[in-house]
Amino acid sequence: MLIVMILASQIYIDIFFSNFRFSFGAIILPVIIYKYRDMRVYYIGFISGIALYIQRIIVYSFGKSSFLENVFLFWPEVIFYTIYGLCFVYVVNKNKNMKIHNLFLSLILIDFLSNITEIFILTSISENINYIEVIKLLIIVAIVRSSISAVFITGLKYYNMLLMREEHEKRYRDLVWMSSKLKTQVYWMEKNMIYIENVMEDAYNLFENIKERKNREFWQNNSLDIAKNVHEIKKEYALVLEGIEDVVKVNVSKIGMSFKEIILILEDSLYRMIKNRNKVIDLNFSEYENFYTHKHYELISIFRNILTNSIESMDKGRIELMHSKNENSHIFIIKDNGNGIKQEYIKNIFKAGFSTKINYETGNISRGLGLNLVKKLVEQDFNGKISVFSIENLGTNFTISIPINYLEGE
Incomplete structure (x- = not known):
């Protein structure tokens, strides 16, 4: 994709003065960022700017200008792509389900701000220019480039929807x-x-x-x-x-499944459970990044057992499932502000047959197999770790660590 952007940047228009260009590479950059938005690649703009900077120096050094002149001539492009990349990555990750019209307006604003910053840097070392005319033209260019980028992004969204439907x-x-x-x-x-x-x-x-x-x-x-x-x-x-x-x-x-789909399945089933039991519980699920796994049945079983226990432990409150990732593992934290677990029970909650859930109307007691199954799945099937921290009447935290290669591998 970087090569495509470099090729697109070869299509440009010189305006105002020789070292300021409106490049078509800025049309491809937001498309690349949007496609790989789950990776949160904040550095992509900087990398793109450096790649284009080096490419321009090499190409133009074979022309009339010298290598040293080109080094000073093209460096502001790095500023443009860095600012554009940082701003757009932040916007698409802050609002993952952004409507296309809001995306379009964000593209215009980011394009304009990145260009105006580059202009200010260049004018400190260049001839005087008419800023009113510059701003007018920058707005027009931002609208044109953003329109083309928005069309590409919309096409990409519908293509992904088609693949998902299939x-x-x-x-x-x-x-x-x-x-x-x-x-x-x-x-x-x-x-x-x-x-x-x-x-x-x-x-x-x-x-x-x-x-x-x-x-x-x-x-x-x-x-x-x-x-x-x-x-x-x-x-x-x-x-x-x-x-x-x-x-x-x-x-x-x-059949595999993405983590986002797993979250949607859990939210749907758990909200129905909460509604059927006349409880007032808020669920908040957040993923650090999306990933694809063939072990979705096991993962859903782990989450569902713990989340169901949390729902059963309260009539109203809040339950969170937070996802993060380090170099080696996916980390999942499930926490609630329910009744908590008594300290004398903590050491036994993963044992088969242990349960504190009793229906005093019917006399039925839970089989106590849920958390035992969770521990088996995490430690034996995923080679991971699970721990629990709880304070009575304040809530409970479960922390699950699963190696990346076990969760995302075939």
């Missing part, structure tokens, strides 16, 4: 196929439920006979029949599990 259609077809396969396994599970009920009835009848010392001559055969039936049920369920694993493996390996 990917969603493919995912839908795969999910329909998966659903049909799973229905087959559900049939066998329902069939086994009948067998299980029969075995339970036989076992209970045997228990009653033993308890009352009746029909002793049938005890041995009844026990053997029960063992045989349990063995058959086990074989049937082994086939069911094999079928389910086959369906899941095939589809997971083919």
Whole structure:
């Protein structure tokens, strides 16, 4: 993309004086920044300016002007591209869902400010000029270049939407196929439920006979029949599990998902949960940068278990999922301002079967498998780390660290 911008910068118009140019490279720069906006490349403008600066020095040194003259002649272009790059990267990252008309106005303003800064630097070493005429022309040029850039960016947005639509259609077809396969396994599970009920009835009848010392001559055969039936049920369920694993493996390996899509799925399902339970809870999810992963099922399972626990721990409040990234890992912090966890419970919350969630109306208690599953997924499947910090009546923080190569790798 940098090469494309350098080539585009060869199309320019000299105005006012010989060392000030309106380059078409400024049309390509915002398109590049917008395309790679998730990477937050604040330095792209500076790199672009340096590349164009070196290119112009080399090219024009073969002409009439000397190398030293060109060194001093073209350096203000670095200022223009640096200012443009910094401003536009800030704008697109501050307002990721900016409407096209707001984007267009931002492009005009950034183009004008970058050009006027370059003009002020140049006029300190050049002849006097009419600033009123300069400003008028700069506004016109900013509108023209921004219009072309906005058209390119709009085309890029619709192209990305088309690709996403095709990917969603493919995912839908795969999910329909998966659903049909799973229905087959559900049939066998329902069939086994009948067998299980029969075995339970036989076992209970045997228990009653033993308890009352009746029909002793049938005890041995009844026990053997029960063992045989349990063995058959086990074989049937082994086939069911094999079928389910086959369906899941095939589809997971083919379909990936972006982190943004994962966030959207979580927000949709969790807000429905909050609404259905008549709670007043604000969710705030923020991503440092978007990434693509084939392990989205595992990642959603991790987030959903922790976030669901947070929702269940409060009637009103705020829950945040914050994403950051360092050189080696993705960092996810999930925090809430709910009731917190008692200190004596902290060491046990990841143990299977441990739970503090009891329905006092029904007497039902949670199975306590959610956080145990989370810990297993983070540490065994992702080779990551998970920690928890909580203060009773103030809230809870979960910090999850997952190596980049485990999360983004195939």
